[in-house]
Amino acid sequence: MNIGEASKASGVSTKMIRYYESIGLISAPLRTESGYRVYSDNEVHGLRFISRARDLGFSVEQMGDLLALWRDRSRASADVKSIALEHIRVLDEKAKALKAMSDTLRHLADNCHGDGRPDCPIIEGFAQAAPTSVKKRQPRFGVTDIAPDRSHA
Amino acid sequence: MNIGEASKASGVSTKMIRYYESIGLISAPLRTESGYRVYSDNEVHGLRFISRARDLGFSVEQMGDLLALWRDRSRASADVKSIALEHIRVLDEKAKALKAMSDTLRHLADNCHGDGRPDCPIIEGFAQAAPTSVKKRQPRFGVTDIAPDRSHA
């Protein structure tokens, strides 16, 4: 299989496959005489593994750890589980933070007429008081924190 | 007030204040003869506004819109509300996506012994089946999608 086929079979774009190879997440595949990358079923399997881990929000670094465990037949499932549990914790924390923002905003929005008049609890809520006790910023989410919508493919 | 004081008073780092100025989110403040930025109470107020909007996950672009509305005394609260509602929708969507990931992973983890043995439903879950029907990737969250932890300040 060449890279295009491997991409289709795994759900990882050719760009990303080459990128993962460049950063050492996956090893360099064999090449044809003419230089084309050739992927074995096993390698495609690994790409699918990556695709799935990625969809669950694992970082490239974590995917590296998981791949190593995947390939290690003498792994301890405890090691896998601990990575997973830590990731779950992070995911839940993020979700909680998002929900808190949403709730705060919802509360403000519920009290906003939403008509042609200028008075608005939302704007006022941003403008007034609560000098945020200055430091110790909370982790934040921006609109773009969700990965750029690759779904326009 | 110089930039350091304005930063402390608003909760926006000096780096970010300069950055917001550079991208035109805020206008350039007056300078002393020696080139130091000087912030009025009003400008600090604006920075606090930004700080709060940012904590609710608004993007810089949206903050620009909100700031414009804030300064526009003839604004329609409906305009503010619509930005807020749209943002709430996005926040909820992200939270939902995170929760779905967490749940999937939790399910796998619950079935993992987590001991010294190698068999692990998590790894197996990643490795097997579900070729992701190839394309149309979902928006994803990576570990780093949560803003880098600035709280080590």
Add this chain to the structure above:
DNA sequence: GGTAACGCTTCCAACGATGGGAAGGTCAAG
């Protein structure tokens, strides 16, 4: 044998928000 579709490489850029640091100027207090 031509052509289109794919592949190759390298490099460069961007996204968003933020931090880090270097190299230098300024200001206040001792």
Add this chain to the structure above:
DNA sequence: CTTGACCTTCCCATCGTTGGAAGCGTTACC
């Protein structure tokens, strides 16, 4: 006058992913 805390500008890095361009080789099909 020195010291230290502040300010200035400028560039670089992060994180994951995508895009593009340039320039050329290969493969498959008609």
